[in-house]
Amino acid sequence: MNTRTTHQPIIEMRGIEKHFGSVIALAGVSVDVYPGECHCLLGDNGAGKSTFIKTMSGVHKPTRGEILFEGRQMHFEDPRDAIAAGIATVYQDLAMIPLMxxxxxxxxxxxxxxxxxxxxxxxxxxxxxxxxxxxxxxxxxxxxxxxxxxxLSGGERQTVAIARAVHFGAKVLILDEPTSALGVRQTANVLSTIDKVRKQDIAVVFITHNVRHAMAVGDRFTVLNRGMTLGTAQRGQIQPEELQDMMAGGQELVALEGSLGGTV
Amino acid sequence: MAETAETTPAPDERVKQMSAFRRALIRPELGGICGTIAVFTFFLLFAFDSGMFNSQGILNWSTVSAQFMIIAVGACLLMIAGEFDLSVGSMIGFSGMMIAIFSVTLGWPVWAAILVTFALSLAIGALNGFIVIRTGLPSFIVTLAALFILRGFTIYFPQLLENKTIIGGIRETAEGDWLAPVFGGKILTGLFDWLGQTGVIATFERGTRQGDPVVDGIPMLIVWAIALVIFGHVLLTRTKFGNWIFAAGGDAQAARYVGVPVNRVKILMFMLTAFCATVFATCQVMEFGSAGADRGLLKEFEAIIAVVIGGALLTGGYGSVLGAALGALIFGVVQQGLFFASVESSLFRVFLGVILLLAVILNTYIRRMITGER
Incomplete structure (x- = not known):
């Protein structure tokens, strides 16, 4: 599934920093995504996931750092530039219009x-x-x-939105927490949709804070914490528990996990 | 959304769940169609002998309905795009007064007065839209301000220039003008002459117009109404732009994310509403030969009620121009029908209030059905 030996990364984010006034939302995040892979971006709330993908999809301009798309440096002025280049984003609640x-x-x-x-x-x-x-x-x-x-159900709506993005020629598909509001079966549907899309040689960036969902389809995993990358891991080289630890910043969760009996 | 998961059955079961009746219910025009049938049945039964359904009577309620239709088209498309315009009535008064001031007071040719007035009203419509988009305030408030500002000017200008609030003499000024008949003229006069001669419609029996048919043509007001309804319906249902109107009103942010120029759509719809108000005003001024500072009072609400009866949702994203046209027809027929049936005309307002309430309740129910909300 992972074709990275033969391909260049389709999108490379190098040392992305984003400051909102005095708040540093991203402090130098580097991620590359290859065609045909599902790259999971994990992180707890406030880790900077949303800011990071909004930079990728042209909503925010990075304060520092560069974005290379198909090897060329890009400066997206607004989301339409990114869409035109082939970067489509499916937002959790704003994918579809229910009355239409x-x-x-x-x-x-x-x-x-x-x-x-x-x-x-x-x-x-x-x-x-x-x-x-x-x-x-x-x-x-x-x-x-x-x-x-x-x-349609929530999962079906996400699927329609994904199908739409693929139909209109997306090369990079960013999914912003597509499974966070869904039930078990609908989540399974969305994850199988992600798998179908990946097989069409489209790069999928899958944002989630659910390690199980990430492990189900991900090829590589990048964990964000407090605006920093905690490294990227290959599938098979990392255990779900390690990912969970990295996301939560480790320490606090260890104590908690003991009392909850490993259910988190 | 977890709730939806529980209540949504498997796809196969869903095919059966949707009866033909429910499918018909989902059409936005349903309320309008039922209302129209009910209203016509009522007046055919109780006012048939009153002259309501002879040629003059039909022309009478058609004209009133056409007036409602013209402003309902603009209000409908704007409401589907997710905004309101409360300044329609004031815009009618203002446009009429501007035509009168330009042509009578300032002595411009009538065609120039009409064209400049249209340009002015489109600019005001665009300004309304621009303020709504830029400030992010509800259009309800922005256009409420426009309602008072425009009405104020409509009263102030004629008093300043002519020391009165009604400016007359437009019909004389418009004599021989090329553009005025487009709003104040009549078509098919030859046909109606012939119908009068053959006895299909009655003719005047005495007076200066002896032998002329009582209805001598179709007023341009009605032609404008039909043309605008067809234009609005085709625009909404058959074009790319129509899809953008639905999208802008359904969820502006979701529409923006897929590249719909929401701001442009909304501003254009404010301009269309202003355009429709000015068409109404121009036809009225040409018909009466005068412009008054109180013209168009409460028209904004009547337009909105017609649109809501026509099945549009107040929250935007759903509705039908044909439905709004039927809503306008119901209005016209009831308003004039009560007169023909010799019912106290103030009861018309009671009727308006009741039917508005019923329509909104029905629409809310239908919206729940479409979106599967509980």
Whole structure:
């Protein structure tokens, strides 16, 4: 699954620093992501995960450090630049619009048009057909393309958003805690979707604070703590317990874990 | 979301769960269609002999409905885009007054007065939108301010310039103008002459217009209403921009993340609302031949009520232009129907309040059904 021996990293973040006024949110984070790998970014709340991926997706500009995309240095002015380059982000709560149909959501911002008498009309027939096809491939049975997204479960919504990003040519897919609000079976669906996407040679950056979810699909794991990288580990070289320790900063959790009987 | 997981059954079961009735319920126009049928049935039963359904009667309530429709189209698209405009009524008064001041007081040709007024109102609409976007304040407050500012100017300018609050004489000024008939004229006059001669519609029996048909054409007001409804409906349901309108109102931040130019969509919809208000004002000024400082009072609320009856959600992201047009039709028919049925006209407002409440309750229920909320 890991093709890093033959490929260059698709995106390299070198020594990224981000300061908000006097607060140092990121103090020099370096991460590289290869095509076809699922790179898990772990960290507790406030570790700087969100700030880091927002830098990657063009929402924030780094205070210091450089971003190399396909070997070239990039300066994203806003998220649209990043999207145009092929970096798509799926946000946990803001992936879909519940009142709109699946097909309208799928093509939101990328509507196909067909000219009738010189006027570009929204090609709904095409949009509906493509949506149904893509949903079938992702294993979601829709009642029809006009079904409202509101009727889908949380996991299905994440899946639709991922399918959308892939369909519109994402090379790097950033998933911001896609499983944190989901039940067990829906989480399994989303994780299998991540696996499908990775097999299409797309780089997946999977943000989570759940070590089990990360271990299920991750090829490499980077732990952030207090705005710093605590290193990147290969799959198989690290135990879930070690990751958990690194995320929580170790010490405090050891005592806690004893009293909870290893349930955390 | 864990809750959704429990209540959402497997895909196969879901196919059966959706009955045809529920599917029909989800169409935003449903309330409007039912209301229209109910209203027409009622007045056909109780006011058929009153002249409400002869050619003059039909023209009467069609004209009133068309007025509502014109402002409802703009209000509808703006509401779906997630914003309100409370300055519609004041904009009607203001635009009418500007046309009168430019053409009568300042002596400009009427076409120039109309065009400059349109430019002015579009600019004000854009300003409303810009302030809403820039400050992030609710459009309710920003346009409430515009409501008072515009109404204030509408009263102040004519008093300053002419020492009165109604400026007349526009019909004389508009004589021979090329643009004025687009708003104040009538079409199909030949057809109606012929219908009068063949006896399909009644003719005047005495007076200066003896022999002329009682209805001598379709006012441009109605043509504008139909054209705007078709334009709005096609824009919303058949174009890329329409999808952006839904997206902007459904969840502006989610739409921004996928590259929808939400700010542009919202500002353009504020401008469309102002445009519709000015079309209304221009037609009214051309019909009455005068502009008054109190014109358009309460129209913003009537527009919003028509839109809500038409199935749009006050929170944005959902609605239908056709539904809003039906809402406007219900309004026009009831307002004039009560007059024909000799019912005290103040009861119209009672009717408005009741139907607004029913429509909002129905819409909330439908929204829950669509989104699966409990």
């Amino acid at each position: 149909s699946v097909s309208r959501n799928f093509f939101m911002g990328n509507e196909p048009t067909r000219k009738i008498a010189g006027i570009p009309f929204f090609d709904r027939a095409l949009a509906d057909r493509v949506t149904m096809e893509e949903m079938r491939q992702m294993g979601i049975n829709l009642r029809g393309p006009d079904q409202a997204v509101g009727t």
